[in-house]
Amino acid sequence: MGAFTRPLPVPAVLRPTSTEGGVDRYEIRQTVGSQEFLPDTPTEIWGYDGTFPGPTIEARRGRPVVVTHRNELSVPTVVHLHGGVVPPEMDGYPVDYLAPAADPALAAHARHGVAGMAVGSRDYTYANDQAAATLWYHDHRMEFTGPQVYMGLAGFYLVRDDVEDTLPLPGGERDIPLMIADRQVDEDGSLFYPWADPTRRTPGVTVEYHHSGMLASTITVNGVAWPFLEVDAALYRLRLLNAANAHVCQLELDPPPPGGNGFVQIGSDVGLLPTPVAYDTFVISPGERYDVLVDFSRYRPGARVVLRNSISEGDAGYVMRFDVTRRAADDAHIPAALTAAPPPPPRTEGSADRRFSFFIGPEGVRGPAMTNGQTFDPTRIDATPVLGSTEIWDFTADPIHPVHLHGAHFRILERNGRPPQPHDGGWKDTVFVPTGAMRLAVTFTGHRGRYVFHCHNLEHEDAGMMANLEIQ
Ligand code: C2O
Ligand code: CU
Numbered sequence: 001m002g003a004f005t006r007p008l009p010v011p012a013v014l015r016p017t018s019t020e021g022g023v024d025r026y027e028i029r030q031t032v033g034s035q036e037f038l039p040d041t042p043t044e045i046w047g048y049d050g051t052f053p054g055p056t057i058e059a060r061r062g063r064p065v066v067v068t069h070r071n072e073l074s075v076p077t078v079v080h081l082h083g084g085v086v087p088p089e090m091d092g093y094p095v096d097y098l099a100p101a102a103d104p105a106l107a108a109h110a111r112h113g114v115a116g117m118a119v120g121s122r123d124y125t126y127a128n129d130q131a132a133a134t135l136w137y138h139d140h141r142m143e144f145t146g147p148q149v150y151m152g153l154a155g156f157y158l159v160r161d162d163v164e165d166t167l168p169l170p171g172g173e174r175d176i177p178l179m180i181a182d183r184q185v186d187e188d189g190s191l192f193y194p195w196a197d198p199t200r201r202t203p204g205v206t207v208e209y210h211h212s213g214m215l216a217s218t219i220t221v222n223g224v225a226w227p228f229l230e231v232d233a234a235l236y237r238l239r240l241l242n243a244a245n246a247h248v249c250q251l252e253l254d255p256p257p258p259g260g261n262g263f264v265q266i267g268s269d270v271g272l273l274p275t276p277v278a279y280d281t282f283v284i285s286p287g288e289r290y291d292v293l294v295d296f297s298r299y300r301p302g303a304r305v306v307l308r309n310s311i312s313e314g315d316a317g318y319v320m321r322f323d324v325t326r327r328a329a330d331d332a333h334i335p336a337a338l339t340a341a342p343p344p345p346p347r348t349e350g351s352a353d354r355r356f357s358f359f360i361g362p363e364g365v366r367g368p369a370m371t372n373g374q375t376f377d378p379t380r381i382d383a384t385p386v387l388g389s390t391e392i393w394d395f396t397a398d399p400i401h402p403v404h405l406h407g408a409h410f411r412i413l414e415r416n417g418r419p420p421q422p423h424d425g426g427w428k429d430t431v432f433v434p435t436g437a438m439r440l441a442v443t444f445t446g447h448r449g450r451y452v453f454h455c456h457n458l459e460h461e462d463a464g465m466m467a468n469l470e471i472q
Contacts, residue, residue: 003226004306004321006039010176011156011222014055023064026057030098030153031072037218037225041189045152046073052223053179053243054137054155059128061161070121071100077148080140081157082287082404083270083429085130088449089115091406094142094466095378098122113378114450131271131339131427132164134177134239134289142378143203146245146458147193150214152223154179154243163339164272170237170293170332176229177222177239180284180319182247184216192216205459211363211399213246213459217316219309228321232328233297237266240292242284245458248400248432250311251290251319252281257298264334267291268426270409272338281310282423285402285432287456290423293334299324346413346441348389355394356382358401358433358455358465368464369455375464381450382467390443397433401460404430405442407451407471414439430456444471 016024033050034042048054048069059065071077076099080092089096093114101120139145139153156177169175184192194214196204205214218225242249253262261278269289276293284290299305307319361367368375372382385391385408393410395403412424416436431438454466 003318004228006224006227008227008229008320009222009224011051011053011056014057023066024059026065026067027070028054028067029070029072030077033152035152035223037183037185037220037223041185043185043189043191045191046148047152048155052152052154054153056156056158056177057137059126059157059159061128061130061132061159063128065126065128067124067126068121069098069124071098073100075100075144075148076141077153078140078142079124079137080406081124081126081135081137083133083135084126084157085446086126087447088407088451090124090126091451092140093450094140094145094452097141128159130159131341132161133159133267133270134241134291135159135270136241136243136289138243143462146205146214146462147195147200149243149458150183150193150245151191156241158239167335167338168331168333169266169335170235174234174332175237175239177241179222179241179243180249181220181243182216182316183218183220185218203462207364207366209459210366210463211360213457215246217314219316219319221320226318226320228323230323230325231296232326232330233299233301233324234328234330235293235295235297235332235334238292238294240284240290242286242288244286246286247316248283248285248311248402249309249319250281250283252308252310253294254306254308256280257295259298262294264293264295265290265423265425266293266338269428269430271427273426274339275337276334277422277425279422283311283432285430285456286458287402287404287430288432295334296322296324297327297330301326343411344390344443346390346411347392351389351391352385353392353394354383355396356467358395358397358403360399360460360463360465369460371465371467374467376454376466378468380468381470383469384472385442385444385469386472387444387448390441393440393442395431395433395438395440397435399435400433401465402430402432402456403453404456405453405469407446407449407469408442408444410440410442412438413441448472
């Protein structure tokens with residue numbers, strides 16, 4: 001598999017075209033690019049600025065960002081800021097298309113949108129009125145999110161704030177975003193995707209992939225298969241994102257540091273935890289982020305530490321390797337406490353309780369992908385929570401589904417009727433629902449209006465496992 005032969009790339013931080021008036025303005029071209037997932041094998045991708053991952057946007061809490069996206073591809077696109085607190089018309093509702101300049105013929109679809117359709121380019125405005133967190137932006141085109149993210153339309157969006165700045169956390173080259181995604185590169189260098197329609201005009205995957213979603217055995221990090229990273233024997237911050245279409249990972253360090261507890265989690269999907277939590281392994285499903293510290297000074301210089309994916313066998317069981325090079329000065333340390341913000345009560349008086357089941361049917365059968373027995377319909381509203389409230393939401397899944405909410409963040413209250421696990425803490429926007437049940441406290445604080453929630457197995461999402469919530 002040629003593992004651990006190439007250094008980990010870190011996506012470039014995008015430079016604003018203007019910072020006038022306290023607003024950071026950016027421009028991104030959605031365009032064809034070339035990427036070496038595998039050594040000496042150029043692969044055509046679709047990327048933000050032609051790269052995968054796209055450029056990283058670094059935002060500051062309270063300081064607005066405007067991103068002008070230009071669609072130079074051959075298909076409509078939609079940009080979603082995953083984890084962002086944004087009004088509905090900036091959220092990337094699945095039919096709020098940005099049509100390529102060359103092809104304005106899609107206007108008929110715009111009637112079900114929130115923002116309507118744009119042609120050629122459009123601005124997305126983000127207020128960044130939210131705590132420091134690792135967000136990401138990616139494509140969200142109705143019924144085509146799977147192939148379009150798989151082709152490379154995904155990038156990091158980091159929010160920083162003053163609370164985080166007061167903490168002795170690793171920074172600079174020791175604060176590293178890691179986008180994990182599996183890909184299958186064919187002999188001719190092209191990306192394999194299991195289109196049911198070879199002309200790629202109608203959505204959907206072949207029946208073998210209907211149930212699992214797109215799974216591949218080549219694991220890439222920041223766009224390179226099985227890279228290595230030379231690290232000092234010091235504390236590092238790793239912002240782990242599972243950007244795979246469908247691959248659930250269970251991560252562990254091999255070998256673990258002496259005494260174990262190699263991962264010290266400091267942040268969940270959308271912010272810092274109250275206090276750090278240490279453990280040896282955790283499951284990260286598509287869409288989720290884990291912000292963890294790893295203290296490589298617990299290893300001897302010369303140690304080679306493999307990030308393993310212990311849920312998969314064979315090549316997909318390996319993610320990347322950290323090569324501990326030398327002892328080095330280190331001002332960072334693991335803080336005893338992170339954020340002081342008290343959480344709201346887990347349920348607002350008089351609020352609704354809601355239940356949603358996520359079901360895709362048995363393997364080998366192309367059934368519909370359903371939420372509460374229904375496939376997605378942009379015109380049907382499935383939940384009407386009230387702005388400012390916190391509701392109890394119960395999810396059941398068959399078989400397993402990572403579920404993501406737009407327009408709201410939540411906490412995990414129960415996992416299969418039991419207390420949450422150590423890695424379930426903090427504010428989240430995506431939860432891995434194993435076969436069984438999860439109980440969440442969902443807080444609606446951002447904006448009124450219509451948003452989607454859906455399975456983040458992108459093939460399930462495209463097949464209709466998505467629903468609407470309309471915040472009143
Ligand atoms: Cu990461 Cu609705 O998506
Ligand atoms: Cu699913």
